[in-house]
Amino acid sequence: MPKFKGPGLSVLKKKIRDNERLLKKENLPANIRVEHERALLGLQEQLSMAQLEHKKQKIFERYKKVRFFERKKAERRIKQLEKSLKDETMDDEKRKQCEKSMRKCQIDLMYIKEYPPLTKYVSLYAEGTSEQTEETRNRIWAEMEERFNSGRKHKIPSSGSNRVPVQEKSSTGGDLEDEFLQR
Template sequence: MAKTHSSGVDISGVIGQGSSKIKKKIRDITRLLKRDNLASNVRLENERALEALKSELAAVQATLKAKKLAQRYHKVRFFERKKAVRRYKRALKELKELEAKDGDPKAIKKEIKKQKKVVRHCEVDLAYVLNFPKTEKYIALYASNTDTSGLSEKALRGIQKTEAKRTEYRKKFGELLNSGKLEVSLEDGIKIINKETIDWTSEQPETATDQKQTAPEDDFFD
């Protein structure tokens, strides 16, 4: 009989069988552990099995959540990745043009310094859209619906909370970019994005503007 590596309790029958079976096994072991007359070795084996099952359940739930969120935000993320790459490439092009420009060295140096800040901003945006956690509701970078007139206090607080999260994530990805620890590098991400297509056949197409306007509202009003 197959057993787990961490215990002598057989849980092979529920591993890979979905969350419902794992939850049932967790309940069974939890009830067993409530008994006062369990031998110490049996208790230890079941405690180890329980920890293994909880870890497995967490992994299964994270995968399911990521899949659900990927379906929910796949279009808005697609549009934002494309837009981030366009902005990044344009910023780099403008920087190169400035570096090759003739004229007053002092004035050009000032322009180059300013453009490098633009490039940096675009780099962080690109890092953001490439590496935003798959298990979190996506917070759009380029939301175009900024009119807050007529919104309730609750809605305004939601917007402020979302903006704070967006700023926090940009800071995080900026730091990872500096340290070279991004899960998806800018170079690899651009290659992936250049090959990306989107399937419009499964549902009614939405415009990029529609996507950018609707995505933030999920966080505003949830």
């Protein structure tokens, strides 16, 4: 996951404090007050997005190693199943069982790669976990299975998950606000 690009949290908080201090002045002309109120709203939005990205990054870094090992395990299992499916001497019943296992492993891989970024990662292959953990794992796995069956395999937020769509920077009007904020 790439690092968040943009002003840091402390820079945004400082700009917000500066604008709030300026807006506390009573003898501020109306047009300047309106400009700074708009800038304050924009800065607060930027701060919330930056905090969200910071939280995503923190969670990603915490569970990166676990997800790596689980991904390797799932990929290795898929590779083994592909190899066994190439075997032409396999009977139909065993082939169906391998295809079913292959589908399950593909959903497992999707679970690992597409896990909701703002949620504590629940390991797929951990044993001896609590009922609540099992319930969370099964709920998210079922969501991934539904997405897999519908053909929405990658990078599509599903309902109920806490994925946040990335906002694209518009080419019109964005430069004016940036110039204003840098004064």
